[in-house]
Amino acid sequence: MSHQTYYVPAQSRWPIFASIALFLMAYGAGALMNALSAKSDTALGLSLLIGGLLCMGLIMTGWFSHVIDESRRGLYSVQMDRSFRWGMSWFIFSEIMFFAAFFGALFYVRNLSVPWLGGEGEKGVANMLWQGFEASWPLMKTPDMAAYPGPSGVIDPLHLPLINTLLLLSSSVTVTLAHYRLKQNRRPQVVLWLALTIVLGSVFIVFQTMEYAEAYQTLGLTLQAGIYGATFFILTGFHGVHVTLGTLMLMVILLRVIRGHFSPDNHFGFEAVTWYWHFVDVVWLGLFLFVYLM
């Protein structure tokens, strides 16, 4: 282990401002949702939420610029680099567990509770509450069709989702190629492969939006369409948010590559984003398999 002096930053205003911004976002989101559900005035919630988001955006830009600046001034040691690596790895692990909760919910309803509700299995007595309900997956007919009208169809996995799978898989390849070129210090090619990755990610998001439009407009597959719609949208929706975030991160990295921030042996910011991108990709494979195909 090498032991240069470990860099301990001086006082910082970023965290407390970030806490305030987070509070504004959370309070704004809460007020907005309550107002929407109560059909009352949404102005306060909306303005707090947008204000909080803007503040958070500014703070994150400032905070990260500050860290980048420190890194470029050579304040960080090898040991610091390891701290960042551990930090990013465990952050991704926490994200995996976040998705695990929703996958767990999906597996539970598919394999246990929906069959029980349909009268099958050991807890099939639940069917007595909704007599005549038949279990199926995808669940097209919900127990109470008036409250939760089931969908008339589901997304065909072999069209847009298959294309999206290919898009994300190839984006994982392109981002790795960019990384290889970075290690060889061939910056123009890094820019090229990174830009291609961003394009692939963006096209994915566009396709996903088109898929949602189709689900809502022609298939009646909505958030309110019972448990199939609920699990479908929460899994694909949070994944979509992560792809969007990942694409934004890639854009920042592209900008930094163009500005010449990274060297072949010092580019953890780049690597962290590729880790994140691969994670998003792997989650998609799980989604494609368990949400769309099976």
Place this chain on the structure above:
Amino acid sequence: MGNVEQVVHSAGHHGPAKGLTRWLFTTNHKDIGTLYLLFSLTMFFVGGCMALTIRAELFQPGLQLIRPEFFNQMTTSHGLIMVFGAVMPAFVGLANWLIPIMIGAPDMALPRMNNWSFWILPFAFAMMLSTLLMEGGGPNFGWTFYAPLSTTYAPPSVTFFIFAVHMMGISSIMGAINVIATILNMRTPGMKLMDMPLFVWTWLITAFLLIAVMPVLAGVVTMMLMDIHFGTSFFDAAGGGDPVLFQHVFWFFGHPEVYIMILPAFGVVSEIIPTFARKRLFGYTSMVYATASIALLSFIVWAHHMFAVGMPLAGELFFMYTTMLIAVPTGVKIFNWVATMFRGSMTFETPMLFALAFVVLFTIGGFSGLMLSIAPADFQYHDTYFVVAHFHYVLVPGSVFSIMAAAYYWLPKWTGNMYNETMGKLHFWLSFIGVNVTFFPMHFLGLAGMPRRIPDYALQFADFNMVATLGAFLFGLSQLLFVYNVVCCIRSGKKASNEVWEGSHGLEWTLSSPPPYHSFIEPPIFSHPYKDGHRGE
């Protein structure tokens, strides 16, 4: 905004800033540790006042002081505040103060993020407490917020409760990432994992649990949010969902969560008992493995909270046996503590008294847990005061006593002054008596069938309830002694030596009392406290 932070190359060049900004902008692990501990103490009293409101109402049968709706808000807020506001931040505060000085690091691995982890909390709890003042009242569905009580039948303020939980989750995850990065990356050269003090080990494992399950909590409250505001049917059978799904996801978080609140306590007690027994810890390696086993088992026992809810027989059996299995590593730990004391030269300063009470009373809580793990018996105990007695025995004379023990044990190191030993002992005995008078009768109440979370009860429960209320007020009021003692200790007192305790061992006792603002600017030379010959056997 950017120019406010002067970049200082070496860690040693800046001391504490003056005034309020020191605390708002700090990146120092000791300052942040202090903030966490003070926040926790504040929340301990806020949650404590709620507990006393509950006990006052239950002093006699009938409705005297508060309305049932408000009673429900009190039980809910009391639980949430004690779990997320008092116990967890106290242990994070201890981690912040102690881990760097125990492993010979200059600070935590990611100091700015450390500040953020803390400062999210006051905002999160401000939001959570503000729900009590909102139209329709605060959360009233119990700290476990089971759907559909927390979805279909919840007051509108539940939305803010959900976002407060999200904020606490962010804070906990970042705090835990920091702890892991610090432990794995910042140890002084020569300190291997199996050389680390047990407090550091238990926190490493706790941090892993936090990162693994806080996102699951975020997931379950997100599903609640979707059900409440966006028309999904995760927890509504009318749409094909299942309210029991809520309980599964919640307890997948919830069971590791209870170990998050006890593993660091194990670590604290494993530091204190060897010091005052003047022996090295018996079975260090088995302690580490036992802690890891408890943590891993915690992922496969969650449904023992749900025996009465309706599960296939195979599920009941599986969760019953895995739960019982936890008694094995826990028994190893209890055995090791007792074996450490066996033939030791024991003295009974306040930290040791709290640690001893921990061992005895936590074991009582463990045994009632074993009773509850028996599925057929649990059908009887479920949702009675027996459960309340059980988890209060593991959390109050368990977690809280270990936090008290830690505070007394390390206060001289933190402040440079000794606390008042007589007052400390008085605090201990009043707390010890108060805790047992409060919670022991609840076992009898529960076995006799008194349900939990009710503001009124049948007449035959009156006597024990009266006793419990008297005990609660004794316990609550005696905590003021603790505050007084801490304040006195910060302001003045006999100067503490570097070692503080005759039998102390570990790197934190090589620093001055109080330690310098930046703990170890140069990594210290590490020699194993248990292997260096002049201490222990």
